[in-house]
Amino acid sequence: MKSATQIAADVRSGASSASAELERTLAVIEQRNPELNVFLHVDVEGARATAASIDARIARGESVGALAGVPIALKDNLCQVGIPTTCSSKILEGWRPPYSATVVDKVIAAGAVPVGKTNLDEFAMGSSTENSAFGPTRNPLDPSRVPGGSSGGSAAAVAAEMTSISLGSDTGGSIRQPAALCGLVGVKPTYGMVSRYGLIAFASSLDQVGPFSKTVADSALLLEVLAGHDPKDSTSLPEGAPSLVAHVNDGVAGRRIGLVRELYDGADDSVVASVLAAAQALREAGAEIVEMSIPELGLTLSAYYLIAPAEASSNLARFDGVRYGLRVKADDVTAMMEATRTAGFGAEVKRRIMLGTYALSAGYYDAYYGQALKVRTLTIDAFTRAYQEVDLLLGATTPSVAFAFGAKTADPMTMYLNDVFTIPTNLAGDPALSVPFGTGEDNLPVGVQLLGPGRSEAQLFAAARVLEVADGRA
Amino acid sequence: MSDALTRDEVAKVARLARLVLSDAELEVYTEQLGQILEHARDMNTLDLTDVVATAHPFGVTNVVREDVVTPSLDRETVLAMAPHVVDHRFAVPRILGEAP
Amino acid sequence: MTLPNGWEMVVGLEVHTELLTKSKLFCGCANHFGAEPNTNICPVCLGLPGSLPVLNREAVDFAMRIGMALHCSIAPSTFHRKNYFYPDQSKDYQISQYDLPINSAGYLDLPDASRVSIERAHMEEDTGKSTHLGGTGRLAGADSSLVDYNRCGVPLVEIVSGPDIRSSAQARAYAAELRGILIATGASDGRLEEGSMRFDANVSVRQSGAAFGTRCEIKNLNSLRSLQRAIDYEALRQIQLIEAGGVVRQETRHWDENLGQTSTLRVKEDADDYRYFRDPDLVDLAPDQAWQDRVRAALGPMPAERRAGVVSLLTGASEAQLDAVEVVIDLGLEGYVHAVAAAGGDPALAVARVANELAGDVDNVGHLTSDAFVMTLAMEQRGELSATQAKTVLGELLAHGGDPRSIAAAKGFEQLSADTLGSTVATLIEANPDEWNRYREGDEKLAQFFIGQVMKSTKGQANGKAVIAELQARR
Incomplete structure (x- = not known):
């Protein structure tokens, strides 16, 4: 299918129209959504009205922005005014936010056409989209397998060619992991680069909104639109959006790139092979590859699975049946809150709420949450030292290619281990992306991960573009 | 740090989090949370005494807005989201205890 | 009032004052008493999913003015979440300063030349207001409650005194002097009847010179007269209880103005576990010297x-x-x-x-x-x-x-x-x-x-x- 860059160019030039692009998208959704369960809600009327207004503006000769007429899918933890927003949870079923996320306003302002809300692991907690209260999403490349998660729906929307771009959120790998499993580019930006206002929080100090696309250039294009200071988010970086698209073809000549043992050790052979091949491709493009070890990364999984649940236990307290969403009736307010939360949350969400509540509770705070915050410091320091030696880091995104439904649901740790390579950068607040490189088992795509220091997105895209070309994808 | 997580501890945590667990769920969660916490004790292999805690990767301070009134939401829109409304207020069943 | 048999009361006051900002602490909704229910609410103060708080600069200025007037040191501070479920609290946590308050270690001199130490004066957000239906209109015995979130998110400063007060008259003088100071700083209108200033009194008794006794907290006293009466009542209650062989239990008590009595509201429990942690939606607050100097320069005489x-x-x-x-x-x-x-x-x-x-x-x-x-x-x-x-x-x-x-x-x-x-x-x-x-x-x-x-x-x-x-x- 056409890239977002191409669609926007065609719509602007009159070679295509926003409405025509939208109808193509709606047709694919209608054809494939029943099987794949990608969209929880498709806003047909709203999208048609938006597309028509873009076409009208173009007809009047107005300028319509970088994403003119590009259909886009939104992860269903992003608020869009008047559109059902569920976080794939029964506790929010039927809720229509009275306001929009800043990123939603931004993509609309850039001319994009939001077509609907995509499935996710409930409240973004999961790595397979199997934790959705509204059924799992299937991987378009092999419907017997998961698309990854938690942004599985947004990944599948692009992999199934319903849309060329989509928005996800990444707390511990929730964009990069499904991107890898669906053969896409997925980016977790520097913490604070993209506004969190209107993103329903999982773990506030880790969450970032970011793009999915088939091409590196499309992700760069979309992130340029998303980035920039938002006065409604106190943790938004003060500066404006960086220039990214202009640097996609900068290459890696003269760059030092660290190949980090802890970021691929233990992965499947085919994944390791892809990582090593990617290193070779970067070397051939003029980069210097430095083999490195960052032992501190071995502790990040433990720290993450205390910090994220601790924040989540507090972030999800507000779902209490008083102001919006589900209420299960009971005689007194405590019983009502308990009944509502017990009926409204799924098993994984409950598990993490309890884990986080425990980690913060009197007598355990220092041993668990406090200790995890110290490991976070060590992680940040370790990355800082690494980036004094090299410009970027290279590793795997996931330990394996897309796995079958039920393969990792037996116990929580097995699923959590899926995030082992993606978590460290969230703890550090640094950017990282996954780009497809090579294939593994059953010819399924493998994602390799590029990591960089804060605000190094332009360099990451340039390196990803080198791999995209070397892999024969563009 | 105590060793194994107990059922009583999990039950207490569930009460704090306003969740009700069946006996079977209590059993499963005690085991699963115990496993995760056991894994977390890896962190104790390091001496972290002198390490400063980082709650947040964000280095900017003093983010403030000016004291300017901006429009509030339309009341009817807000109340339309609520499970139960009486006299333009959010209605809840009786409250058993005082706020702390 | 003189206490019998060599008893002495030990009193500390926690005073909450609403700040006279135009907008709320973390959002742009009007900070206005007496509006129609639920008209001053937005995604932030209503705690809608996805909303985020942004700190009001004027509230920081007022908090610093109060701290300066009370001779506090002003230090880099943070915001924590105090987690507990309650319907008048839209996020089911309260954003409050915890271990690092903006103002600490000050004092207040009273007209009688006595000095009361100020432990801290920190910023936090107010809760909404509940109306109770059925029963007597109080919480106890009500069938249901109605919540208005207009007050939710209104900026407060809580001023915590040391346990330095030794009589109800001194407590009253402290409260009155503090009220004058709050008004003089422009931070508060000091209107007790509208609840824009509220007193909680921690009261214990001891034989003069002995170790502190177990304290009870009397909540939400809304006039100087109630404050003085309630403290006297509570001190005498505790003395009579101890002299009769009883033990004072640490608890929160309610003052009934009509009956002239305090009664148990809630017993402090081990189960009170607020799981305080740094609010990851807010950043550190560390007003630099220039900011502090600007605030100090605008402060008139006390x-x-x-x-x-x-x-x-x-x-x-x-x-x-x-x-x-x-x-x-x-x-x-x-x-x-x-x-x-x-x-x-x-x-x-x-x-x-x-x-x-x-x-x-x-x-x-x-x-x-x-x-x-x-x-x-x-x-x-x-x-x-x-x-x-x-x-x-x-x-x-x-x-x-x-x-x-x-x-x-x-x-x-x-x-x-x-x-x-x-x-x-x-x-x-x-x-x-x-x-x-x-x-x-x-x-x-x-x-x-x-x-x-x-x-x-x-x-x-x-x-x-x-x-x-x-x-x-x-x-």
């Missing part, structure tokens, strides 16, 4: 200094005058007194007129220029206006503003003193020859008789001093 300034104008102030000065300071109206003094007028008269006439219509003092006030009092002192007339003129000035001479003229006050008074006095002398003779022979008491008669026939528009002058001229 009540103690202002009180001394007015008292110094009076010669040998009586108790009643000191009370009047207190009213003047409390309302921030001492500028009128200073203006009268500067113009060579009588400061005591100015204090009396401000504490009564102006205090009685304080919302309208904006209409009264200090020039008009000075002129009115000068006219009164010169005998051009009687006391009653001067008060009438002030009332008119408060209501509509204007020029005191024109008002006096329009009311016919000047006319009376110039022309009519002489003929009125002459007529009364003719009508009461016996009294006039006795007065002429030196019975000064009869001056009052004639003043009374003049007042009667002029409907109170005459000036007593002018009447005496008239009588003496004819004697």
